[in-house]
Amino acid sequence: MIRQRDALSKLPNYRQGASPETDDVVKLSSNEVPFEPLAAVKQAIAAEIDTANIYPDMMATALRERLAQKHDIDPMQIAVGAGSVEVASQLIAATCDEGDEVLFAWRSFEAYPVMALTHGAEPVMVPLTEDERHDFDAMAAAITDKTRLIIICNPNNPTGATCSHAEVEAFMQKVPKDVLVVIDEAYEHFNRDPETALGLDFFKRYDNVAVLHTFSKAYGLAGLRVGYAIAPIEVCDNLRKVCVPFAVTALAQRAACASLDAEDELSERIEQLVSERERVIEQVRETGWNVVDSHGNFFWLRLNEDTERVLGVLFEYGVLSRPFHGEGLRITIGDPAANDRVVHALRAAHELISA
Ligand SMILES: Cc1ncc(COP(=O)(O)O)c(C=O)c1O
Known part of the structure; x- marks a missing residue:
């Protein structure tokens, strides 16, 4: 048995956001931006x-x-x-x-x-x-x-x-x-x-x-x-x-x-993402969810024991989000089509949870 550091046995692996296996899945699990390099x-x-x-x-x-x-x-x-x-x-x-x-x-x-x-x-x-x-x-x-x-x-x-x-x-x-x-x-x-x-x-x-x-x-x-x-x-x-x-x-x-x-060109992209973030959060709130204001390119849903269920609904709608088991989900702001999908999925998830 090779001697390695004991401390590593209590060390979790860093988890990378899930990656899509098909084209019809949007990856909103790693806080990446949806734009190619300029x-x-x-x-x-x-x-x-x-x-x-x-x-x-x-x-x-x-x-x-x-x-x-x-x-x-x-x-x-x-x-x-x-x-x-x-x-x-x-x-x-x-x-x-x-x-x-x-x-x-x-x-x-x-x-x-x-x-x-x-x-x-x-x-x-x-x-x-x-x-x-x-x-x-x-x-x-x-x-x-x-x-x-x-x-x-x-x-x-x-x-x-x-x-x-x-x-x-x-x-x-x-x-x-x-x-x-x-x-x-x-x-x-x-x-x-x-x-x-x-x-x-x-x-x-x-x-x-x-x-x-x-x-x-x-x-x-x-x-x-x-x-x-x-x-x-x-x-x-x-x-x-x-x-x-x-x-x-x-x-x-x-x-x-x-x-x-190229800061000017990049600022336009940033503004697009910020305005998408505001739109998505507002629409998600309208579907009944309680969402705190976010100042990143993502937002947070505190779900506690409902985390897995909502993760599953998002997945059914082709959205990969980042789960923190038993706590909540972090969802990255993507392009407008991906964001629409998130809003639809969360509307369905809210109906499911409230039923
Ligand atoms: C708060 C925070 N700091 C640092 C990083 C690391 O980013 P990078 O190593 O890509 O610069 C991340 C990435 O998600 C982050 O969320």
Whole structure:
């Protein structure tokens, strides 16, 4: 028997959203956007293909410079990874020794506890409030002398709820100055809450704040894997030590730069998704469901013991959603036809549940 780490026996596998087996099924289980990459992005990728025999620039210099300009920060305050999930993993590796604690709200992004356990850290998961938001008082109360990293997911996956500026500001007063607070803004482009906390604003005002951004969501590059942290320089230096070398390909770096050059075109797509989200949530509410406001490219149905039944009805209508067994379903906003299908399916599901 090969000796492996005992800790892994209690580690769940990260579950990828279900994939369609037939053409008539829409995949709304992974918070992907329904658009192909922009033409300019495809061209940039094609132009890079000929250098695929060469290792990429590990520092992602051009991309970091471009991002530094956009956010008005020093390029050394940016560290990249193969998706923001890899950067989150780097952040845990850089801050936690065995037994140290990573604190976050729960339910939230499924990868957080998996990554904490992978690094030998303890996930400390603080239940959301009844209205599906971060419970900052309970999070502050859960800070111990072992807490090394706190993750705030804004907007929160899977509930879509935001954290307000006032809430995060008050919370920061209670966080020890040597504990890093990471604001994960994977869905920031879809966030229309005027009261929201903005990661960059906190980063610029606090020495112990980092922000996570990704090209996977609004920029539509989930398949190319590129994300980044905005963090204090001494943290970024360590992220570069613990990262997987060469994980961000030259293709991904070029595609990310081309996307930053095409922000106007991308904003139109984002606006379409945001207006579809509002339409779908309104229509789903009209069918009788109670849905909290969402600021991501998805919405959350708290279903508890009805989760499996509603999952089944959506599946009958050809919709793959993301179940959290015994808790609820997260449904990604897709193209208008897919969204119509969701509304029809949820109307039928509501009739079934209420019968
Ligand atoms: C809150 C949150 N953070 C980070 C990620 C990771 O995205 P990626 O690794 O593709 O950048 C996701 C993906 O679903 C997410 O929901």
